[in-house]
Amino acid sequence: MNEFIPFNRIFKNHKEQEAAAFALSGDCWHGDGPIGKRVEEQLNSWLGSRYTLLTTSCTHALEMAMMVLEIGPGDEVIMPAFTFVSTANAVRLRGGTPVFAEIRDTDLTMDPEDVARKVTGATRAVIPIHYAGVSADFDGIRKALASSPSKGQKIAIVEDAAQAVGAWWRDRALGTVGDIGCFSFHDTKNITCGEGGAFLTQDDDLAEKAEWVREKGTNRSAFLRGEVDKYTWISPGSSYIPSDVLSSVLEVQLRKKEVILDSRKAVWNSYRERLQEAEDRGWIALPRIPSYARSNYHIFHFLVQRTSDRDPLIDVLRQEGIEATFHYIPLHNAPYARKNLGSDLSLPRTEKLAASLIRLPLYPDLINIRDDIADRVFSVLSQYFNAQGR
Ligand SMILES: Cc1ncc(COP(=O)(O)O)c(C=O)c1O
Numbered sequence: 001m002n003e004f005i006p007f008n009r010i011f012k013n014h015k016e017q018e019a020a021a022f023a024l025s026g027d028c029w030h031g032d033g034p035i036g037k038r039v040e041e042q043l044n045s046w047l048g049s050r051y052t053l054l055t056t057s058c059t060h061a062l063e064m065a066m067m068v069l070e071i072g073p074g075d076e077v078i079m080p081a082f083t084f085v086s087t088a089n090a091v092r093l094r095g096g097t098p099v100f101a102e103i104r105d106t107d108l109t110m111d112p113e114d115v116a117r118k119v120t121g122a123t124r125a126v127i128p129i130h131y132a133g134v135s136a137d138f139d140g141i142r143k144a145l146a147s148s149p150s151k152g153q154k155i156a157i158v159e160d161a162a163q164a165v166g167a168w169w170r171d172r173a174l175g176t177v178g179d180i181g182c183f184s185f186h187d188t189k190n191i192t193c194g195e196g197g198a199f200l201t202q203d204d205d206l207a208e209k210a211e212w213v214r215e216k217g218t219n220r221s222a223f224l225r226g227e228v229d230k231y232t233w234i235s236p237g238s239s240y241i242p243s244d245v246l247s248s249v250l251e252v253q254l255r256k257k258e259v260i261l262d263s264r265k266a267v268w269n270s271y272r273e274r275l276q277e278a279e280d281r282g283w284i285a286l287p288r289i290p291s292y293a294r295s296n297y298h299i300f301h302f303l304v305q306r307t308s309d310r311d312p313l314i315d316v317l318r319q320e321g322i323e324a325t326f327h328y329i330p331l332h333n334a335p336y337a338r339k340n341l342g343s344d345l346s347l348p349r350t351e352k353l354a355a356s357l358i359r360l361p362l363y364p365d366l367i368n369i370r371d372d373i374a375d376r377v378f379s380v381l382s383q384y385f386n387a388q389g390r
Contacts, residue, residue, distance in 0.1 A: 005373055007323040010187050011260055011364045015252045023248035031241030032221070039247045040198075042254055046166075047173035049181075049200050051207040053214055054247060058162040058184030058197040060240045062090035062127075065158045065180045065199065067236060068209045071096040071124055078118050079127040079160070080110040081330040082350050087127050087160050088331050096124070098341065100332045102349045105303075106288045107131065108357075111349075112140030119148045125156040130164035130174050133190070133298035134289050138169055138177055158182065165191050166261060167296035175200045180210075185250055190260055190298055193249040196242050213237040263364035264297035267373075271300045271360060274374035275381070278302075283385045300362045301327070307355040313384055314358060320380050322373065323361055330354050 023035060036054050043052040055061045071077060073095040079087050081100035088098040102114040108131040115126060126145065128136035136159075145155045157178030161167075164174040165183050175181025175198075185196035199214070201207050211221045217237025222228050253260075272286060279286045285303040289295050304310050310326065317324040331337050332345040366373060 002321045002376060003369075004321045005323060005361045005366070007325050007359070007361050008188050009363050009365050010192060011253075011256065015255075016249045019248040019252045020245055023245045026244075028244050031243050031247070032215075032224070033244035033247075035244040035251060036242065036247040039251050039254065042251070043198060043200075046254070046257070047176055047200070049173065049176045050202045051200065051210070053199045053207075053210055054242050054250075055197040055199050055214065055240045056242050057086075057186065057195055058160070058182050059086035059089070060238075061182035061197045061199040062086055062158070062160065063093060063238070064210055064213050064240055065182060066090045066094045066096065066125075067213045068180070068206055069125055069156050069158070074122060075124040076120060076122040077125045077127060078110075078115055078123060080129055080350070081332040081345075081347050082108060082131070082328050082354055083127075083129045083160065083331065084162065084328060085331065085334070086162075087129065088337070091127075092340075097122075098331070098337075099123070100330075100337075100341075100345060100347060100350075102347050103131075103353060104137075105349060105353055107134050107290060107293075108301075108353060109134065109136040110141065112137055112144040115141055116144035116147050119145065119155070121149050121153075123148060123155050124153075125158050127158045127160050128178075129160045129162075130167060131299075132287065132301060133164050133167040133174075133296035134287075135164070135167065135169035135174055135177075135293040137290070137292075139292075156180065162186075162197075163189065163298040164296060165189065166257060167298075168294035170292050176202060179203060180206060185253075190264065190296055191250070191253045191257060193242070193246040193253065196246055196250060199240075209235065214240040260364055261296060263367040264362060265295075267362055267364075267366045267370045268295075268297040268300050270370040270374040271362075271377065274371070274378050275302065278378060278381045278385075281385070281390075283381055283390065297362065299327075299359055301357050301359045303353065303356040304358065305356075307352065309384075310356055310358060313381070316384055317358075317360075317377065317380050320376060322377060322380070324358050326354075327357050327359055328354060 223231035
């Protein structure tokens with residue numbers, strides 16, 4: 001019997017436990033303490049960011065982004081429908097309208113040509129997703145926004161970089177390219193503290209507003225730095241600062257970032273090389289990374305040519321001990337969107353791609369058995385397609 005390979009496994013050892021125990025032994029369990037501040041500095045220096053504010057999740061960083069940009073009723077925000085629900089919820093929570101764009105079949109990121117078609121005078125922001133840790137096409141998106149009918153009105157780029165910590169667009173870290181970047185440190189992500197995230201910006205004004213929003217709508221952060229003699233209610237806000245106990249786990253994970261990246265890349269490459277033959281035979285299409293992108297190898301996925309093959313293949317992979325899985329169900333077809341954003345929305349390319357996608361297990365612990373697993377996947381594909389005479 002082959003070893004069962006779960007879809008995800010946290011990369012951890014005794015160091016995370018020791019760091020959390022040490023943090024718990026101290027008197028600062030709340031957020032924005034010495035550990036959280038240190039982690040923010042480490043992220044700034046690694047990624048070349050001016051401002052990084054740790055948050056309790058990427059969901060919350062996205063909510064902060066919409067508050068900081070003062071998105072409200074009547075405002076439109078363009079995003080792919082092929083994303084996690086948090087991207088759209090952040091807009092809805094402010095009363096704004098998510099406008100769903102197609103994704104490209106090469107890299108599953110937001111299609112700039114469709115963005116150009118969907119920009120209106122009411123567009124206030126776009127939220128590209130860096131799917132699988134591969135950068136969205138910033139040049140294409142900027143060109144699309146330049147064609148906006150809302151002449152002169154700035155359209156903000158908010159990167160949903162939930163999957164993209166440590167990935168790059170040209171020589172810039174994802175999360176630092178747009179006006180705002182949002183990271184996730186959920187335990188499905190490359191670097192994790194269980195539940196966590198970050199809000200990044202390079203803009204002084206947005207950084208100041210984000211500090212207020214993250215600290216319940218007050219200028220308490222400025223007060224703690226001694227810049228004002230008391231703090232008060234300045235803006236709408238909420239409670240988005242993670243505990244220093246969680247930040248201590250993140251600090252350990254950040255020290256392992258090179259090992260994490262190198263081993264994920266090696267596993268990704270094993271799949272990519274071993275499954276080339278499956279693509280050559282016309283069974284599947286493999287992922288493509290554009291030349292401007294440096295991936296963090298967050299996901300390995302492939303597309304089946306016929307959508308009817310997707311679920312049966314996931315089943316046989318699982319029967320063979322490989323916990324493969326699908327990904328997002330496009331948001332425009334979700335019950336909430338159909339009820340509140342219109343039931344006639346159609347994004348045929350997104351629907352086809354989402355229904356064709358299979359993700360394979362990918363994490364550092366697979367490093368020593370990567371070729372074996374890639375062989376097992378290829379053998380399942382061969383048996384499946386050969387049985388059908390294809
Ligand atoms: C594209 C995208 N955005 C946002 C999120 C939400 O991240 P979090 O769990 O940190 O709130 C996810 C989570 O997987 C995601 O994939």
